[in-house]
Amino acid sequence: MFINKKLFTTALLGLLVTLSIIALILSLVRVEDVTLPPTVQYGMVFDAGSSHTSLFVYEWDSDKQNNTGVVSQTLSCDVQGPGISSYADDPPKAGDSLRECLDEALKVIPAAKQRDVSAYFGATAGMRLLREQNSSAADRVLAEIAKTIQEYPVAFCGAQIITGEEEGAYGWITINYLLESFTKYSPKAHMWVHPEAANSFGALDLGGASTQISFAPKGSFINWNKTSRFMLYGYNYNIYTHSYICYGQNEMWKRLAKELIVESPSSTLVEHPCYPKDYKETISLSSFRTSPCTNQSDPRLPLDDRNVTLEGRSNASGCLVAVKKLFNFSACGQSQDCSFDGIYQPPVSGQFFAFSAFYYNFKFLNLTEGQSLATVRETIEHFCARTWEDLSSNYPEENPERLPKYCANANYILTLLLDAYKFNETSWNNIFFQMKVGSTNVGWTLGYMLNLTNMIPAEAPVWVKGHTPSLWAAAIAFVTFTLALGLVALVVLLWT
Missing domain, CATH: 3.30.420.40 (ATPase, nucleotide binding domain)
Known part of the structure; x- marks a missing residue:
């Protein structure tokens, strides 16, 4: 009987020590150690x-x-x-x-x-x-x-x-x-x-x-x-x-039309080199006064609100010349770290992604597969030489307001990339036209x-039944400590 009581007491004391250690560890548990998986x-x-x-x-x-x-x-x-x-x-x-x-x-x-x-x-x-x-x-x-x-x-x-x-x-x-x-x-x-x-x-x-x-x-x-x-x-x-x-695409159209009008000898019928032959567009002079980009105070622009007809000429070289006039390249002088309008720009280096309207225009012309600059120029020149009848019959699903403007868009992109940003025959191959x-x-x-x-904080951890881990640890530690006290009382009772 004495041996059994001694073995039982030893076992209880061992359990008491174990529970005490568990209580100590749980009391030291930190909040961040018990997080659930990220959401x-x-x-x-x-x-x-x-x-x-x-x-x-x-x-x-x-x-x-x-x-x-x-x-x-x-x-x-x-x-x-x-x-x-x-x-x-x-x-x-x-x-x-x-x-x-x-x-x-x-x-x-x-x-x-x-x-x-x-x-x-x-x-x-x-x-x-x-x-x-x-x-x-x-x-x-x-x-x-x-x-x-x-x-x-x-x-x-x-x-x-x-x-x-x-x-x-x-x-x-x-x-x-x-x-x-x-x-x-x-x-x-x-x-x-x-x-x-x-x-x-x-x-x-x-x-x-x-x-x-x-x-x-x-x-x-x-x-x-x-x-x-x-x-x-x-x-x-x-x-x-x-x-x-x-210098966005839509504002370029307005600026180009305005320049052609103020330079034209005719006040009502103006030749547009970028538009396809036999295509006509009527525009009001008042439209140039709705955008800061067309310089409402330009003294060359007539003050009346008469309508002017722009008549296409399918003139590829003339279109390129007209587009280049929209840029002030002379403001850079001989500086090599300048694009246009006197704006500082270091030399381009590395590979580039050209997206948004760069991509959409070249996608329409099937020029997004890494074609050489020579091929790109030839394709644009050929497209710009086509008549309105030719284009409208071959692209029946294309927006009729957008179709006549692809020639100007393409020449504008060439001027922007080559003359302004200063890509060349070699670095042209480093431009990828993609949208996704x-x-x-x-x-x-x-x-x-x-x-x-970087500024949105990671989501706060979600804990079981809304309790924080520190509360759970404290609760378990309390239960363990109470159990230990009960065991001590049991041992004392057995020996008395």
Whole structure:
């Protein structure tokens, strides 16, 4: 009986020591040691360009890589109607135009996540011009946009007009993220890693009202006052970026038409070298006074509002000459680090992605497969020589307002890339005309979302039944300690 009591007591004391150790360990448990797996976070960005608006929905895991989310595109939705700057006289319509895409976005985002979705609205060059022309009208349009988005169950973070440099820099981020210049997944290491000796790609964006060039310059030409600086995935980046307002495709058409009119000997019938032969367009002189880009105070422009007819000539060489006059190349003098209009630019280096209107125009001309510069020039010259009857019969599905403008667009792209940005026969092969990488659209919005994930905190951990791990640890420790005291009491009772 004595032996059994001794063995039993020894076992109880061993259990007491074990429970005491467990209680000590649990009392030291920290909150961050008991997290559950990461969850998915969502964000949405509106790209409000000069001619149209698009909505993109992105998602990323809450556990970031070096403080930046690994983001993927979930939805792309094109808003019906023109750019929001067109609603200056009826701002409520700008907000209403977004509803269809907002409804689509909520269909792909889980209901439980919607109120945590960061929603941003960024307007670009079209609204920059409206703000310059009529700032109160621009404010009213943005106010209606904000009012509409705030009706939806998302975390609205503001509607604003972003700068041209921001647009260019975010486009550069998008390109290099999609091409894994910043981070890539290593199947061997089972983790995201920074690529060794990663080469970045330059970004070329052509919109309706502005155009942007962004790249990481090399050599001693770098003017650090003209660079954008930011941190992604734990690394610092410095790039050159510049945005040229009024050098977007739509504003180029207006500026080109105006120059042809003021230089024409006829006041009512003006030859247009870029338009196809037998094509005619009637334009009012008053239309040039609606945009800051056509310089309303130009003394060469007649003050009356008469209509002028532009008559196509299918003149390829004449078109190129007329387009080049839109640039002030003489302002650079003999400087090698200058593009046009006296704007500083270091020499282009590395590979470039040309997207937006760069891509759409060259895609129409079947020039996005890496053709040589000689082939590109020959194709453009041949297209510009065709008549309106020839084009309209061979491209029956193409927008009849867009079709006659491809000649001017193509010559404008050539002038911008070769004469302004100074690509040449050799570096031309480093330009890739693309609009998507995989299933993701190329543009500034993804880069904008990536940069913002640096500031969006990782989602707060979710704990069982809403309790924090420190409370659970304390509760278990208390129960263990109480059990231990009970065992001590039992041992004392047995020995008495």
